[in-house]
Amino acid sequence: MITARYHREIPQRYRLEAGKCKKCGFIAFPHRLVCPKCKSQDFETIRLSDEGKILTFTIVRVASDKFSKQTPFAVGIVELKEGVKLTTQIADVDVDKLEIGQKVKIVFRKIQEDGKAGILCYGYKAVLI
Amino acid sequence: MVGIVGYGSYLPRYRIKAEVIAKQWGSDPAAIIRGLQLNEKTVPGQDEDTITISVAAARDAVKRANINPQDIGAVYIGSESHPYAVKPSGATLIDALGIGPDVHVASYEFACKAGSEAMYVAYSLVKSGEMKYAMGIGADTSQGAPGDALEYSASAGGAAFIMGKEKVAAEILFTHSYTSDTPDFWRREGEFYPRHAGRFTGDPAYFKHIMGAANAMLEKSKMSPKDFKYAVFHMPNGKFPQEVGKRLGFTKEQLEVGWIVPWMGNTYSGSSPTGLAAILDVAKPGDSIFMVSFGSGAGSDGFIFRATDELPKIQNLGVKLRDMLLNNQIYLNYGEYAKFRHKIKINE
Numbered sequence: 001m002i003t004a005r006y007h008r009e010i011p012q013r014y015r016l017e018a019g020k021c022k023k024c025g026f027i028a029f030p031h032r033l034v035c036p037k038c039k040s041q042d043f044e045t046i047r048l049s050d051e052g053k054i055l056t057f058t059i060v061r062v063a064s065d066k067f068s069k070q071t072p073f074a075v076g077i078v079e080l081k082e083g084v085k086l087t088t089q090i091a092d093v094d095v096d097k098l099e100i101g102q103k104v105k106i107v108f109r110k111i112q113e114d115g116k117a118g119i120l121c122y123g124y125k126a127v128l129i
Numbered sequence: 130m131v132g133i134v135g136y137g138s139y140l141p142r143y144r145i146k147a148e149v150i151a152k153q154w155g156s157d158p159a160a161i162i163r164g165l166q167l168n169e170k171t172v173p174g175q176d177e178d179t180i181t182i183s184v185a186a187a188r189d190a191v192k193r194a195n196i197n198p199q200d201i202g203a204v205y206i207g208s209e210s211h212p213y214a215v216k217p218s219g220a221t222l223i224d225a226l227g228i229g230p231d232v233h234v235a236s237y238e239f240a241c242k243a244g245s246e247a248m249y250v251a252y253s254l255v256k257s258g259e260m261k262y263a264m265g266i267g268a269d270t271s272q273g274a275p276g277d278a279l280e281y282s283a284s285a286g287g288a289a290f291i292m293g294k295e296k297v298a299a300e301i302l303f304t305h306s307y308t309s310d311t312p313d314f315w316r317r318e319g320e321f322y323p324r325h326a327g328r329f330t331g332d333p334a335y336f337k338h339i340m341g342a343a344n345a346m347l348e349k350s351k352m353s354p355k356d357f358k359y360a361v362f363h364m365p366n367g368k369f370p371q372e373v374g375k376r377l378g379f380t381k382e383q384l385e386v387g388w389i390v391p392w393m394g395n396t397y398s399g400s401s402p403t404g405l406a407a408i409l410d411v412a413k414p415g416d417s418i419f420m421v422s423f424g425s426g427a428g429s430d431g432f433i434f435r436a437t438d439e440l441p442k443i444q445n446l447g448v449k450l451r452d453m454l455l456n457n458q459i460y461l462n463y464g465e466y467a468k469f470r471h472k473i474k475i476n477e
Contacts, residue, residue: 110176
């Protein structure tokens with residue numbers, strides 16, 4: 001069962017909530033308790049923008065069981081406007097036409113199913129603009 | 130003044146052409162396309178469902194309304210394809226949008242008119258003064274059995290509408306609902322595909338209920354079809370909305386903008402709501418809009434809207450329906466479509 005962990009991660013997975021250090025401005029995504037730059041514990045919650053660009057990507061042609069029916073699919077590192085980098089699937093695309101530097105929008109999609117009768121897990125993916 | 134203060138719509142990028150489905154089952158594509166007036170339909174991606182479609186539409190609705198999501202007091206999603214049998218789709222949506230937790234949430238179901246039900250209740254709560262804003266959504270990823278006539282039409286998409294009293298973009302002037310026990314189309318508990326009663330879905334069901342609601346609204350409002358710039362009716366295929374429009378006295382020009390079904394298919398609970406979104410994308414202040422939904426079982430909800438000076442200010446703040454409808458399509462063959470729609474039996 002992945003219920004409790006999934007529930008804990010809802011703010012970052014659904015709303016791109018991050019922690020911004022009030023002392024040095026470092027943005028932690030997902031949220032952290034201690035700033036890795038200045039060791040401050042004083043954060044404010046911000047919502048990241050939903051636009052960015054592809055820094056790099058790979059094509060998954062042989063996937064784990066849960067994702068095997070979706071192959072081939074692209075997973076990339078996307079840099080958002082705030083400079084935050086996140087790893088995400090790049091959806092609705094011909095994987096052979098993807099290029100580094102393409103602009104993307106972060107969208108809300110189903111990420112996985114916890115078996116046939118378990119919960120549905122939602123979160124963010126990127127699509128080309 | 131009470132009405133729509135923000136709206137949004139969403140269609141998946143995937144499509145399948147009616148011709149491809151017809152060839153799969155040995156039918157004559159030209160006869161199917163001519164008979165149903167359907168060229169192609171939207172198909173949800175493997176990671177899309179009623180919840181993700183609703184979230185996409187609702188995010189644009191909040192952008193257009195330019196309000197604090199925390200001020201939304203109710204969220205209702207109407208659909209016949211809620212991903213969970215037990216767990217409200219709106220609970221996921223409110224957390225995705227940052228609404229609540231002080232919010233009333235419910236899933237609605239009434240075949241193809243669950244979306245207009247959600248809109249009607251959202252409107253009524255705001256009108257009564259119970260809350261400042263309320264959101265009604267119609268969205269579906271409907272299924273048609275392989276080889277059935279419904280397979281050419283059952284598609285995916287949705288639209289969201291935020292009702293409020295301030296900066297109203299489309300005022301709601303009149304509403305009317307018309308319902309009776311009519312077994313034209315149904316899906317029993319546990320069944321994967323719906324069943325329908327063939328030609329019985331026409332006159333005793335679709336036409337009777339839409340005309341019942343439409344005529345009552347015209348009588349209440351003391352308006353006639355010529356007083357409207359646009360009209361939109363539930364779109365189970367291309368033919369029915371044109372026919373019911375003609376019987377009521379509306380012209381093809383009045384129906385044209387909202388008649389998106391030939392390229393979208395029937396998005397069930399999202400059908401007339403997406404048609405309304407397409408109209409709101411282009412309507413001008415003062416334009417009157419006539420809308421009647423239809424849900425099998427059977428019933429119709431009718432609305433008369435009037436666009437205000439606020440509408441042009443918000444039209445470009447979100448994605449427009451026809452931009453999604455006519456751009457960036459990804460066409461599927463029948464095998465890919467069958468995989469996307471879980472029509473193939475596989476080992477888990």
